[in-house]
Amino acid sequence: MKKKMLKKFIPFMVCASFFVSGCQQTGQNAAADQAMKVESVVKAQGNVYKGKVAGVSNKAKTISITVGKGDAAKTMMVKFNDQTKGMEHAAKGEAAIIKYEVIGTDKIAVEVKPKLAKLPEGTTEVDTEYLANLVSQGTEKGNYFLVDSRPGSRFHEGTIPTSVSIPVPKIKGEGALAVLPKDKNIQLVFYCGGPT
Amino acid sequence: MSPESAGLAVKAGYTNVKVYLKGVPAWKKSGRNVVASTKHVKDGNIVLVDLRPTSEYKQGHIPRAYSVPLEDMEDLEDDLPASMAAPVVLYGTGDDKAYKFVKKLGYKTTSIYQGGVDAWVASGNQLSTDAAPEEITWKRILGKGEVTVAAFNKVADGEAPGGVILDVRTKDEAAEGMFDNAIHVPLDELQAKMNEIPKDKEVMIHCSTGARAEMAYKELKAAGFNAYYLVADVECDEDGCETAEE
Known part of the structure; x- marks a missing residue:
């Protein structure tokens, strides 16, 4: 009995801890592996859109999803029905993978899954309580460096107290050593828009 | 990221x-609250609220700030803009309490300016002694592809021959009433019926709030249409439709 429970729970926990959108562009090999796995599933089972959900209309039973990046980004539309699985993951702003089938001129969503992100090797995840405790101590006493990885505009309009704004393009462009503290043993905490 | x-x-x-x-x-x-930067308090399209007693406000406050002393916090319910998209920034003693209150009212991007007037002065800015504005005024900055209610109404009233209204609501909704001369294509039939929409006109898309209109906008834009969408409450009956800004 116990064994059975555990077997059921482990995959769930693994999924839950990696579930995150808005933080999904890790560029890590692990993530690429994951993507490749998804890709091969796609070929076997049909059509898939991967990207950020741009809108959901319950009245029109339609999901629009933005696929591709930058200038190549396109918004695609799929319909959903009562048989569509995982509609809780079809929320505006969330990264999702929509598996659909083509019926006539319509694309009907079969299943919506959250797009997964993996923690890079050598890092650990912290929860809200942990971070709140740090923030209440202040940067000096807590001896930490809190990084808001979102675009600058988001930082300005509302950030977690004591954060420093270092958008992803900045750390990539200037290098970690140029934008992070000199002390390599200081506790660094990174965050972004998370799942909405 | x-x-x-x-x-x-x-x-x-x-x-x-x-x-x-x-x-x-x-x-x-x-x-837990989030904090706004000095730059945002200075340049952002925000509703800035000074929670200190009126006497302190008079001695010097951050420019553009409205005066709503913490003890009158409940007044914010009536005074803040109708749109829940209005970013409210609060400062002064009790900002934590007011933050919770404003969040509860439903304002989505509420924040605190930590340190208030002291932080403002410390970052090299001047205080103002202007009298408090009587009313809170705030205007939403239009998103990409959004049309103003005024410009939309011009097309709806037939005063702009270069434009056409596209109604993307469901059949049931459209049956209750539509704008005169509007084209009706429900959002879920858009792909199949794109040929019913003129490519040589400015297509003004509406639904009942703006959510479906925005989805349709993205779809039409991608297909090369000259499209715009309306974010506003649209109510229709047999006499036609009315728009009210969010």
Whole structure:
């Protein structure tokens, strides 16, 4: 009995801890592996859109999803029905993978899954309580460096107290050593828009 | 985004790297506040509220700030803009309490300006002694592809021959009433019926709030249409439709 429970729970926990959108562009090999796995599933089972959900209309039973990046980004539309699985993951702003089938001129969503992100090797995840405790101590006493990885505009309009704004393009462009503290043993905490 | 940055830190030799994966949404959901930057208080399209007693406000306040002393906090319910998209920034003693109150009213991007007037002065800015504005006025800055209610109405009233109204509501909704001369294509039939929409006109898309109109806008834009969408409450009956700004 116990064994059975555990077997059921482990995959769930693994999924839950990696579930995150808005933080999904890790560029890590692990993530690429994951993507490749998804890709091969796609070929076997049909059509898939991967990207950020741009809108959901319950009245029109339609999901629009933005696929591709930058200038190549396109918004695609799929319909959903009562048989569509995982509609809780079809929320505006969330990264999702929509598996659909083509019926006539319509694309009907079969299943919506959250797009997964993996923690890079050598890092650990912290929860809200942990971070709140740090923030209440202040940067000096807590001896930490809190990084808001979102675009600058988001930082300005509302950030977690004591954060420093270092958008992803900045750390990539200037290098970690140029934008992070000199002390390599200081506790660094990174965050972004998370799942909405 | 953040896992990528954290990965770069590990590669650069940092030994204690953590990621708060759930990020800002979880932080806000736990009831904790977020803080606005001085730049945002200075230049942002915000509603800035000074919570200090009127006497302190008069001695000097951050420019553009409205005066709503903490003890009159409940007044904010009537005074704040109708649109829940209005970003409310609060400062002064009790900002924490007021933050919770304003969040509860439903304002989505509420924040605190930590340190208030002291932080403002410390970053090299001047205080103002102007009298408090009587009413809170705030105007939403239109998103990309959004049309103003005024410009939309011009097309709806037939005063702009270069434009056409596209109604993307359901059949049932449209049956209750439509704008004169509007084209009706429900959002879910848009792909199949694109040929019913003129390519040589400015297509003004509406639904009942703006959510479906925005989805249709993206779809039509991608297909090369000259499209715009309306974010407003649209109510229709047999006499036609009325629009009210959000």
